[in-house]
Amino acid sequence: MNFPMSISDISLWLAVMAIILLITSELISSATEYSRNILIEKNRLRLVALALGIGFMATVVMRIFQPF
């Protein structure tokens, strides 16, 4: 009963999610005219995107010091 994903799988997943969310949050916060009607917490979305980005960077650092 082991978790089927390795660290490199999680790293890939984090990279894809971080890119999607970072692009979305940037588009939403820059185009204020169009994002006016999008009722979501934009700051929180950015926070999640940054957290995922940092998570991905952490896996990269792990890969440097301890190749997997």
Next chain:
Amino acid sequence: MSREKKKQTAKDAEDKSSELTTTQYLVETIKQLQMENENLKLELRKVRGIPSGKIGLAFIVPGTLALIFSVMNYSNILAFIGLGLTFWGALFFFVRPVRYVKSSLLDSAATSIYTTIDRIINDLKFKGKSYYIPPYPKEVYLPEHLKGLKEPVVFISADTGGMPSIEELAKSKFLLENPKGICIAPPGLGLLTQFEKELRKDITKLQLSELCESLPPIIVENLQLAKELELASEDNQVSLTIFDSTYKNLYTAEEKLKSIHYLGCPIVSAIACTIAKATGKMITIQKDSISPDGQTIKVWYSIIQG
């Protein structure tokens, strides 16, 4: 004669039947339209009523199941799917909007304040001006009897006489005797607190030029109280232009509010408080103008020296 009578009766009957058919047709059409209206209302409710919480739940449940199955079957693909679905479900919960209200409710809630002030001004027969008095900075120590000076207030004078003394203001009284007038909390006091929160700086330490640069994006982008806002200072005058303000209806209200021109709408009032706080000087609304379509509001503030 009898044939003519018969003809008349037949014509009457025909008229009646056609009238009945028309009425029946109209009733049926109305019924059909009512049904359509009800269906549209239901559809609208359905579209409006899907909260992000439900969407989040719809993602989390299959996501968790996929994760459990992936562990049981040691399936990489199922793990990816499960992780993705669970993450997006959690994200939907996390970025759920704070409760929003229609902007039209804001100005209808503010109308009663201005109506009350109008009644007070009319009753006391005041013909003076309003002065936004700057508060003392929060970090400055003041003795207990002067604590009233820490809140920004508006002084509405009875005539064009002088200004109240510090002692008089410190008492936090409503009716002032020397000079005659009233002291009230500015309508934009709540917004001022929001501006301070968003600015993350002490307004008393800001220069007027810095304020003119940093305040418009906060009002337009962060708080979304107007579509566009311009703030410019020149000598002892500050001009403000607001396009499509949330409170624009207050200026064109049926009640023809007088105090809105004395005190300004909550945005105008909050900006007056901010300028007073930044400069440490009294501010008065010199004049205001509203475009014929009611979309643009222009206000000129005057900084009172001394």
